[in-house]
Amino acid sequence: QVQLRQWGAGLLKPSETLSLTCGVYGGSFGGYYWSLIRQPPGKGLEWIGEIYHNGRTNYNPSLKSRATMSIDMSKNQFSLRLSSVTAADTAVYYCARGGGKSVERFDYWGPGTLVTVSS
Amino acid sequence: SYELTQPPSVSVSPGQTARITCSGDALAKQYGYWYQQKPGQAPVMVIYRDRERSSGIPERFSGSSSGTTVTLTISGVQAEDEADYFCQSADTSTTYSVVFGGGTKLTVL
Numbered sequence: 255q256v257q258l259r260q261w262g263a264g265l266l267k268p269s270e271t272l273s274l275t276c277g278v279y280g281g282s283f284g285g286y287y288w289s290l291i292r293q294p295p296g297k298g299l300e301w302i303g304e305i306y307h308n309g310r311t312n313y314n315p316s317l318k319s320r321a322t323m324s325i326d327m328s329k330n331q332f333s334l335r336l337s338s339v340t341a342a343d344t345a346v347y348y349c350a351r352g353g354g355k356s357v358e359r360f361d362y363w364g365p366g367t368l369v370t371v372s373s
Numbered sequence: 374s375y376e377l378t379q380p381p382s383v384s385v386s387p388g389q390t391a392r393i394t395c396s397g398d399a400l401a402k403q404y405g406y407w408y409q410q411k412p413g414q415a416p417v418m419v420i421y422r423d424r425e426r427s428s429g430i431p432e433r434f435s436g437s438s439s440g441t442t443v444t445l446t447i448s449g450v451q452a453e454d455e456a457d458y459f460c461q462s463a464d465t466s467t468t469y470s471v472v473f474g475g476g477t478k479l480t481v482l
Contacts, residue, residue, distance in 0.1 A: 289471070291471075298459065298473060298474070298475045298476045299408075299416065299459055299461075299473040299476070300473065301470070301471035301472075301473065304471075312468070312469040312470065313470075314470055314471075315468055315470060348415055348416075356463075356465075356469045357403075357463035357464075357465065357469050357470065357471050358404075358463070359404075359406045359418055359421045359422075359461070360406075360408075360416075360418060360461075361418050361421070361427070363415040363416060363417075364415065365415055366415055
Protein backbone atom coordinates (compact mmCIF):
# COMPACT_ATOMS: atom_id res chain seq x y z
CA GLN A 255 0.00 0.00 0.00
CA VAL A 256 1.43 3.35 -1.05
CA GLN A 257 1.56 6.02 1.64
CA LEU A 258 2.54 9.65 1.21
CA ARG A 259 3.74 11.69 4.14
CA GLN A 260 4.51 15.35 3.92
CA TRP A 261 6.22 17.99 5.99
CA GLY A 262 7.14 21.66 5.84
CA ALA A 263 6.71 24.97 7.61
CA GLY A 264 3.09 25.79 8.37
CA LEU A 265 3.41 29.54 8.90
CA LEU A 266 5.19 31.92 6.56
CA LYS A 267 5.50 35.67 6.20
CA PRO A 268 4.82 37.43 2.90
CA SER A 269 7.78 37.30 0.47
CA GLU A 270 9.22 34.16 2.10
CA THR A 271 9.68 30.84 0.29
CA LEU A 272 7.39 27.90 0.94
CA SER A 273 9.22 24.59 1.21
CA LEU A 274 7.38 21.27 1.31
CA THR A 275 8.72 17.73 1.10
CA CYS A 276 6.77 14.55 0.36
CA GLY A 277 7.95 11.06 1.23
CA VAL A 278 6.67 7.96 -0.52
CA TYR A 279 6.44 4.71 1.42
CA GLY A 280 5.50 1.38 -0.10
CA GLY A 281 5.09 0.68 -3.79
CA SER A 282 7.34 1.86 -6.59
CA PHE A 283 8.71 5.40 -6.69
CA GLY A 284 10.13 5.28 -10.17
CA GLY A 285 7.84 5.17 -13.19
CA TYR A 286 5.28 7.64 -11.86
CA TYR A 287 4.67 11.37 -12.01
CA TRP A 288 4.43 12.97 -8.55
CA SER A 289 2.38 16.11 -8.05
CA LEU A 290 1.66 18.93 -5.64
CA ILE A 291 -1.92 20.17 -5.45
CA ARG A 292 -3.31 22.90 -3.19
CA GLN A 293 -6.70 23.93 -1.86
CA PRO A 294 -7.37 27.36 -0.34
CA PRO A 295 -9.74 27.23 2.65
CA GLY A 296 -13.28 26.59 1.47
CA LYS A 297 -12.29 26.54 -2.19
CA GLY A 298 -11.46 24.11 -4.97
CA LEU A 299 -8.34 22.21 -5.99
CA GLU A 300 -5.45 23.78 -7.89
CA TRP A 301 -2.67 21.74 -9.45
CA ILE A 302 0.79 23.22 -8.89
CA GLY A 303 3.04 20.90 -10.85
CA GLU A 304 4.46 17.42 -11.36
CA ILE A 305 7.85 15.75 -11.49
CA TYR A 306 8.96 12.44 -12.99
CA HIS A 307 11.68 10.22 -11.59
CA ASN A 308 14.11 11.49 -14.24
CA GLY A 309 13.58 15.05 -13.04
CA ARG A 310 11.27 16.14 -15.86
CA THR A 311 8.76 18.73 -14.64
CA ASN A 312 5.53 20.39 -15.73
CA TYR A 313 3.98 23.34 -13.92
CA ASN A 314 0.71 25.19 -13.77
CA PRO A 315 1.33 28.18 -16.07
CA SER A 316 -0.04 30.53 -13.40
CA LEU A 317 2.60 29.40 -10.88
CA LYS A 318 5.47 28.45 -13.15
CA SER A 319 7.51 31.58 -12.42
CA ARG A 320 7.55 30.88 -8.66
CA ALA A 321 7.43 27.07 -8.37
CA THR A 322 10.36 24.67 -8.43
CA MET A 323 10.04 20.94 -7.87
CA SER A 324 12.89 18.54 -7.22
CA ILE A 325 13.24 14.83 -6.60
CA ASP A 326 15.55 12.62 -4.53
CA MET A 327 15.37 9.04 -5.80
CA SER A 328 17.68 7.79 -3.04
CA LYS A 329 15.15 8.84 -0.40
CA ASN A 330 11.90 8.35 -2.35
CA GLN A 331 11.11 12.01 -1.80
CA PHE A 332 10.05 14.97 -3.89
CA SER A 333 9.83 18.60 -2.93
CA LEU A 334 8.27 21.95 -3.79
CA ARG A 335 9.68 25.40 -3.34
CA LEU A 336 7.30 28.30 -3.97
CA SER A 337 8.94 31.71 -3.81
CA SER A 338 7.61 35.14 -2.89
CA VAL A 339 4.50 33.88 -1.13
CA THR A 340 1.52 36.11 -0.40
CA ALA A 341 -1.73 35.63 1.51
CA ALA A 342 -3.19 34.15 -1.70
CA ASP A 343 -0.88 31.15 -1.25
CA THR A 344 -2.58 30.21 2.02
CA ALA A 345 -3.93 26.72 1.42
CA VAL A 346 -3.78 23.05 2.30
CA TYR A 347 -1.03 21.56 0.15
CA TYR A 348 -1.35 17.93 -0.93
CA CYS A 349 1.20 15.52 -2.36
CA ALA A 350 -0.25 13.03 -4.83
CA ARG A 351 0.82 10.18 -7.09
CA GLY A 352 0.00 10.61 -10.74
CA GLY A 353 0.14 8.08 -13.51
CA GLY A 354 2.90 6.70 -15.65
CA LYS A 355 2.16 9.40 -18.18
CA SER A 356 2.12 13.13 -17.69
CA VAL A 357 -0.99 14.86 -16.32
CA GLU A 358 -3.02 11.78 -15.53
CA ARG A 359 -5.13 10.77 -12.53
CA PHE A 360 -4.15 10.97 -8.86
CA ASP A 361 -4.68 7.67 -7.08
CA TYR A 362 -2.82 8.23 -3.83
CA TRP A 363 -2.81 11.45 -1.80
CA GLY A 364 -0.99 12.66 1.26
CA PRO A 365 -2.94 13.93 4.28
CA GLY A 366 -2.33 17.58 3.42
CA THR A 367 -0.35 20.34 5.09
CA LEU A 368 -1.94 23.66 5.97
CA VAL A 369 0.32 26.54 5.03
CA THR A 370 -0.68 29.98 6.26
CA VAL A 371 0.91 33.17 4.96
CA SER A 372 0.48 36.05 7.35
CA SER A 373 2.50 38.99 8.55
CA SER B 374 -6.17 27.30 -21.17
CA TYR B 375 -9.09 24.94 -20.64
CA GLU B 376 -11.71 25.20 -17.90
CA LEU B 377 -14.01 22.56 -16.45
CA THR B 378 -17.49 23.62 -15.34
CA GLN B 379 -19.50 21.85 -12.64
CA PRO B 380 -22.76 22.82 -10.92
CA PRO B 381 -21.99 24.25 -7.46
CA SER B 382 -24.50 22.02 -5.74
CA VAL B 383 -26.73 18.98 -6.21
CA SER B 384 -29.31 17.77 -3.70
CA VAL B 385 -31.05 14.39 -3.61
CA SER B 386 -32.97 12.29 -1.12
CA PRO B 387 -31.57 8.97 0.10
CA GLY B 388 -32.13 6.18 -2.40
CA GLN B 389 -32.45 8.52 -5.35
CA THR B 390 -29.97 8.95 -8.20
CA ALA B 391 -27.54 11.86 -8.23
CA ARG B 392 -25.94 13.05 -11.44
CA ILE B 393 -23.07 15.53 -11.46
CA THR B 394 -21.87 16.91 -14.77
CA CYS B 395 -18.52 18.35 -15.78
CA SER B 396 -18.12 20.19 -19.07
CA GLY B 397 -15.11 21.53 -20.90
CA ASP B 398 -13.27 21.41 -24.21
CA ALA B 399 -10.41 19.43 -22.67
CA LEU B 400 -12.75 16.46 -22.26
CA ALA B 401 -13.05 16.05 -26.02
CA LYS B 402 -9.43 14.89 -26.16
CA GLN B 403 -8.53 13.79 -22.63
CA TYR B 404 -10.05 11.48 -20.06
CA GLY B 405 -12.09 12.75 -17.13
CA TYR B 406 -11.51 11.74 -13.54
CA TRP B 407 -13.68 12.17 -10.44
CA TYR B 408 -12.69 12.70 -6.80
CA GLN B 409 -14.76 12.61 -3.62
CA GLN B 410 -13.70 14.83 -0.75
CA LYS B 411 -15.23 14.77 2.71
CA PRO B 412 -14.62 17.57 5.24
CA GLY B 413 -11.09 17.60 6.62
CA GLN B 414 -9.94 14.77 4.38
CA ALA B 415 -7.83 14.42 1.26
CA PRO B 416 -9.66 13.72 -2.00
CA VAL B 417 -10.24 10.11 -3.05
CA MET B 418 -10.39 9.07 -6.69
CA VAL B 419 -13.71 7.35 -7.43
CA ILE B 420 -13.72 7.24 -11.25
CA TYR B 421 -10.81 7.25 -13.71
CA ARG B 422 -10.65 7.27 -17.51
CA ASP B 423 -14.23 8.56 -17.77
CA ARG B 424 -15.96 5.39 -16.55
CA GLU B 425 -13.61 3.05 -14.65
CA ARG B 426 -14.41 2.64 -10.97
CA SER B 427 -11.48 2.80 -8.57
CA SER B 428 -10.70 -0.16 -6.33
CA GLY B 429 -12.87 -0.28 -3.24
CA ILE B 430 -15.44 2.19 -4.57
CA PRO B 431 -19.07 0.96 -4.30
CA GLU B 432 -20.81 -0.15 -7.48
CA ARG B 433 -23.40 2.63 -7.10
CA PHE B 434 -20.74 5.03 -8.43
CA SER B 435 -20.44 5.12 -12.21
CA GLY B 436 -19.07 7.44 -14.87
CA SER B 437 -19.95 8.23 -18.45
CA SER B 438 -18.75 10.51 -21.20
CA SER B 439 -20.27 12.24 -24.20
CA GLY B 440 -18.46 14.82 -26.28
CA THR B 441 -17.16 17.52 -23.98
CA THR B 442 -19.09 16.37 -20.90
CA VAL B 443 -18.41 13.68 -18.33
CA THR B 444 -21.01 12.66 -15.78
CA LEU B 445 -20.70 11.07 -12.37
CA THR B 446 -23.78 9.07 -11.41
CA ILE B 447 -24.49 7.82 -7.91
CA SER B 448 -27.37 5.34 -7.88
CA GLY B 449 -29.20 4.76 -4.64
CA VAL B 450 -27.52 7.63 -2.83
CA GLN B 451 -26.64 7.03 0.80
CA ALA B 452 -26.06 9.56 3.56
CA GLU B 453 -22.34 8.74 3.53
CA ASP B 454 -22.11 9.99 -0.08
CA GLU B 455 -22.57 13.57 1.04
CA ALA B 456 -19.33 15.25 0.04
CA ASP B 457 -17.67 17.58 -2.46
CA TYR B 458 -16.98 16.07 -5.87
CA PHE B 459 -14.32 17.40 -8.24
CA CYS B 460 -13.73 16.47 -11.85
CA GLN B 461 -10.27 16.62 -13.41
CA SER B 462 -8.77 16.45 -16.86
CA ALA B 463 -5.70 17.69 -18.69
CA ASP B 464 -4.75 20.46 -21.05
CA THR B 465 -2.22 19.13 -23.54
CA SER B 466 -2.91 21.68 -26.26
CA THR B 467 0.00 23.98 -25.55
CA THR B 468 1.50 23.13 -22.17
CA TYR B 469 0.97 19.94 -20.20
CA SER B 470 -1.25 21.02 -17.32
CA VAL B 471 -3.86 19.48 -15.03
CA VAL B 472 -7.27 21.12 -14.82
CA PHE B 473 -9.83 20.72 -12.02
CA GLY B 474 -13.48 21.63 -12.03
CA GLY B 475 -14.72 24.00 -9.36
CA GLY B 476 -16.38 21.23 -7.38
CA THR B 477 -19.96 20.19 -6.63
CA LYS B 478 -21.37 19.92 -3.13
CA LEU B 479 -23.64 16.86 -2.97
CA THR B 480 -26.24 17.19 -0.23
CA VAL B 481 -28.27 14.18 0.87
CA LEU B 482 -31.57 15.52 2.13
